[in-house]
Amino acid sequence: MNFDFSDDAKALGEQARKLFADKAGTTAARAAMAPGAPAFDAALWAEVANLGWTAARVPEAHGGLGLTAEESCMLAEAAGAHLAVVPLVSVLLATEALLLAGTEAQQAKWLPGIADGSVIAVxxxxxxxxxxxxxxxxxxxxxxxxxxxxxxxxxxxxxxxxxxxxxxxxxxxxxxxxxxxxxxxxxxxxxxxxxxxxxxxxxxxxxxxDASHYQQWLDRAAVILAWEAIGTASSAMNMTVEYAKTRVAFGQTIGRYQGVKHKCADMFIKIELARAHALHGVAMIGSDGPELRQAAAAARVASIDAATYCGEEAVQLHGGIGFTWESDCQFYYRRARAISASLSGRVWWADRLVRALELRNRAAA
Missing domain, CATH: 2.40.110.10 (Butyryl-CoA Dehydrogenase, subunit A, domain 2)
Structure with a gap:
């Protein structure tokens, strides 16, 4: 089985990263923190909707593009990487619930509005x-x-x-x-x-x-949130690596010190481990595979580990400046903490992973 994304999904992800790099990022995030700032960037949201990203998973019969979970995950990763001040990830999660459990009448009522961006579902x-x-x-x-x-x-x-x-x-x-x-x-x-x-x-x-649909939705939501976390963790790592290349201490850049190198390498390893589990999760959603429960739980656990570690080490490796209000490190640390708490924390998902593996092993015995 090919666990990589399709060329179409990669192209969509690249398009999303370019747009969010231009119109989101830390500058927009800092503006969003100001008192009285709107709930989200309405202009960027309109552009996201016009590009069809809100319609990505919505079936063509309801005004959408009828794409796969791969495209949702690519969009979530891009939004997480650039701290996009739009409710895209929430809408993707809500759309997944309607697709999974909604009746035809419920889908006909809500999905067209979600597709054109006029309905924000969370x-x-x-x-x-x-x-x-x-x-x-x-x-x-x-x-x-x-x-x-x-x-x-x-x-x-x-x-x-x-x-x-x-x-x-x-x-x-x-x-x-x-x-x-x-x-x-x-x-x-x-x-x-x-x-x-x-x-x-x-x-x-x-x-x-019903209750079974809720459990199935948890698995799909865990995979999408894993990709958002991977995006956030990757940006925290990239920011830190660039800083280590330029910050000079005791006559040389701090990236030359072994302790800093090892921290940056650990960031990369944790992200790639999370990416491997998340790719497995996407493949299981696409094929309705029997290993979705364990793949989703593993992706959730590994992505929480990656986002938390990268967010914390970004602050630490920036030294004193990393703890200040003026530093952009705070954005990735804060977002990592929020993602970790958004659908229960690591302990619950680790237990879910163990139980899924026990069931698999029992069935194979």
Whole structure:
């Protein structure tokens, strides 16, 4: 099996990297942190939609391009690498949920708007204090939900939330139209991407699939988020390597010191390990392969490790300047922390990986 991306997916990824390098990046990220800044870059979002990136996974019957998960992952990596101030990754995750579990009526209602960029859909899993996607406080009663989802990435400015809520058969997904919903902006460690609090009080909702669909969506979401994390980690590494080539200490560039070389090499190794697992995950999504659960969990764990390590070492290897507000190191550190918490942390996914491997080994015995 070929675990590499197709030429079309690579071309789309290159196009996305060029656009975001020109119109996103650390300068735009710093502007987004300013008090009173909008929830996202509306001009860049319009351009993203015009290029068809919001329509990448949407079927042609609903106004989309009908592309594969490969294209979603390439877009997520580019957005993560350049800290793009647009809700693209959230929309890609929400689209995956609608494709996986939505009825024809639900898809016909929401996917055309997602495709043309007029509807911003975001997944809402996080709850205050929650660490386990299988244990949720938000619950359903009939076709209504009650509880609090916070912090939810890209919630301010969104039109549709795909909410994970507890049910009799386990957690499942629900569609919540945010028109008139109780949405507040909350501050998190990531000051670039806006987060929100969604308070549900017997709020009307529509079931999206069942408990099994929720588990399948977690796997697909983990792979897409892994590529976003890989993009962020790669930019942190590249920034640090360039700094090590130019920063002079004790008469020579710090990149000549063995300790610095080893740190940079470790960054590269962790990123490439995460990339290998994430490629496996994409291949399993594309083929609906039986190893998706373990590949997704491995990609999630390895990408969290890579993003966290690269974000931390970028700050450390920049020395004193790396800890200042003026340094751009903070963006990658903050984003790495946010990505690590966006769909439960490393411990839960490591346990999911172990359980998936146990099931595989038991079946093979």
């Amino acid at each position: 997944p809402a899993w996080n709850e205050p204090g929650a660490v386990n996607p299988g244990v949720l406080a938000v619950s359903a009663s009939g076709n209504a939900l009650s509880g609090v989802k916070s912090p939810v990435p890209d919630l301010p400015g969104a039109h549709l939330a795909i909410v994970a809520a507890a049910g009799p058969d386990g957690p499942s997904l629900w569609l919540v139209d945010l028109a008139g919903a109780n949405v507040e902006t909350v501050e998190t460690l990531d000051l670039v991407r806006r987060h929100g609090r969604l308070t549900l009080s017997n709020t009307a909702a529509e079931p999206l699939g």
